[in-house]
Amino acid sequence: MPELPEVETVVRGLQATLPGKRIVDVRLGKTDFIEDPSALERELPGRRVLNVRRYGKFIVLSFDASAGSDYSGLLIHLGMTGQIVVCPTNAPVRPHTHVFMGLDDGREFRYTDIRRFGSMQLLPDGPNGGGFETLGTDPLEATEREFRTQISGRRARIKALLLDQRALRGMGNIYTDESLWRARIHPTRIAADLSDKELRKLYQAVQWILNGAIRLRGSSVSDYVDSEGQRGEFQLRHRVYQRKGKKCFRCGTAIERMIVAGRSSYFCPRCQRAPRGRARKKKTGTRR
DNA sequence: AGCTCTTCCTGAAAGC
DNA sequence: TGCTTTCAGGAAGAGC
Numbered sequence: 059m060p061e062l063p064e065v066e067t068v069v070r071g072l073q074a075t076l077p078g079k080r081i082v083d084v085r086l087g088k089t090d091f092i093e094d095p096s097a098l099e100r101e102l103p104g105r106r107v108l109n110v111r112r113y114g115k116f117i118v119l120s121f122d123a124s125a126g127s128d129y130s131g132l133l134i135h136l137g138m139t140g141q142i143v144v145c146p147t148n149a150p151v152r153p154h155t156h157v158f159m160g161l162d163d164g165r166e167f168r169y170t171d172i173r174r175f176g177s178m179q180l181l182p183d184g185p186n187g188g189g190f191e192t193l194g195t196d197p198l199e200a201t202e203r204e205f206r207t208q209i210s211g212r213r214a215r216i217k218a219l220l221l222d223q224r225a226l227r228g229m230g231n232i233y234t235d236e237s238l239w240r241a242r243i244h245p246t247r248i249a250a251d252l253s254d255k256e257l258r259k260l261y262q263a264v265q266w267i268l269n270g271a272i273r274l275r276g277s278s279v280s281d282y283v284d285s286e287g288q289r290g291e292f293q294l295r296h297r298v299y300q301r302k303g304k305k306c307f308r309c310g311t312a313i314e315r316m317i318v319a320g321r322s323s324y325f326c327p328r329c330q331r332a333p334r335g336r337a338r339k340k341k342t343g344t345r346r
Numbered sequence: 347a348g349c350t351c352t353t354c355c356t357g358a359a360a361g362c
Numbered sequence: 363t364g365c366t367t368t369c370a371g372g373a374a375g376a377g378c
Contacts, residue, residue: 059372090355091354115372135372135373136372137372138370138372139356139370171355172355172356172357173354173371175355175372175373177373212347212348213347218348221372230372231370280357319349320351322370322371349377349378350376350377351376351377351378352375352377353374354373357369358370359368359369360369362366
């Protein structure tokens with residue numbers, strides 16, 4: 059599942075190959091994940107790629123200006139099973155490949171997505187567009203102070219908050235669980251209840267985990283491969299994710315699984331203490 | 347504000 | 363063996 063480290067790895071691969079290349083043709087398979095398929099076919103041929111960037115879990119390809127075009131970029135989200143590979147035109151086509159863009163060096167940009175949870179849309183010219191305003195801070199670019207701003211005071215469970223792209227952009231299920239384990243924080247803790255010390259540990263854990271995952275080119279749990287078709291290796295370093303029943307690397311206690319924020323959540327019940335018996339349903343007269 | 351549930355989609359794995 | 367069910371989980375929307 060592509061999260062920040064996987065998307066970052068793909069983007070770095072694309073940065074090494076795409077800038078300067080011109081798109082010569084666009085061919086599409088299934089298009090239900092593309093906002094405006096005919097616009098892609100119409101606008102992209104002839105355009106030169108200027109650069110490739112990551113924004114949270116989004117990939118942005120920027121193009122040179124073109125007379126008569128209102129679009130300057132292509133926004134791509136890999137969803138759950140999206141893959142981008144740049145390969146020779148005669149390379150075997152993997153099943154579920156739905157976007158082909160021929161390049162002027164004789165190679166081909168291919169987008170493959172088994173479940174089509176991904177998305178693709180053209181970005182209009184100008185600074186806005188793409189809905190980036192709703193995205194929060196990049197956890198790797200954030201200072202500890204900025205990180206705290208997104209977390210402290212919130213009444214949501216910490217796991218839900220780490221997954222919320224409006225607070226921090228780029229975290230997904232794997233890296234929230236791994237970060238919470240490292241910081242010894244239970245996924246159902248209320249963010250506002252975390253101590254200063256815990257917030258600092260969480261900030262450091264998030265940075266450590268994300269940087270470590272990028273160094274190993276992401277986690278290949280099922281489908282993920284980078285732009286050269288290579289699997290990542292961070293899955294070998296997972297400490298809790300999908301380790302239900304296995305021993306905690308720190309204390310040997312069996313890892314547990316529960317649903318938090320609608321997601322499978324793995325944690326060590328000993329290292330990550332559950333919050334105190336929830337003072338629920340208090341009949342608060344809280345106005346505001 | 348924040349929770350749960352549903353939808354999208356396919357394939358692997360588990361259950362009967 | 364062969365069918366059905368469950369799970370995977372990014373994001374958006376409904377409803378509470």
